[in-house]
Amino acid sequence: MIVAVYAGSFDPPTCGHEDIIRRAAAIFRELHVTVFTNPEKRTAFSVADRVDMLKHMVAGMQHVSVDSCQSLLVDYASAKNASIIVRGLRAVSDFDYEFTMALMNKKLAPHIETVFIMTNPEYLYLSSSKVKELASLGADIGGLVPPYVETRLKEMFGSRKS
Secondary structure: EEEEEEOOOOOOHHHHHHHHHHHHHHHEEEEEEEEEOOOOOOOOOHHHHHHHHHHHHHHHOOOOEEEEEEEOHHHHHHHHOOOOOEEEEEOHHHHHHHHHHHHHHHHHHOEEEEEEEOOOOOHHHHHHHHHHHHHHHOOOOEEOOOHHHHHHHHHOHHHHHO
């Protein structure tokens, strides 16, 4: 009966995030998908917008909830009785950052483990920042983000084709 937290900025949520959520939900009894505020990132969408998009994304998924938080991830996980932090990995370049964060979280909360889920190769190249860049240039982002997120991006950027 393991409870897990999958945290990120999700600006915006992509099909890669959705894949990690589905796979983690199949492993853990309860999964809390949580939008965290990263002061180092400049976001396009508000926290409320990102929570809304994630709620649309996970609609119908069993044992998955969506939330937001501004505290430390380990404090949030402890408050949710989670013993696992889920992190997705795309490439070796992600690993260095994620490994350092996992070690820091372990130092802060020894009772919480970090589990890395490798991305589906189909989404290896996919990032929220690339999706925003493509959307801002009017490119077709179908298949990169869920339909509701695609609609929200089109609303934000319009249909700018050069």
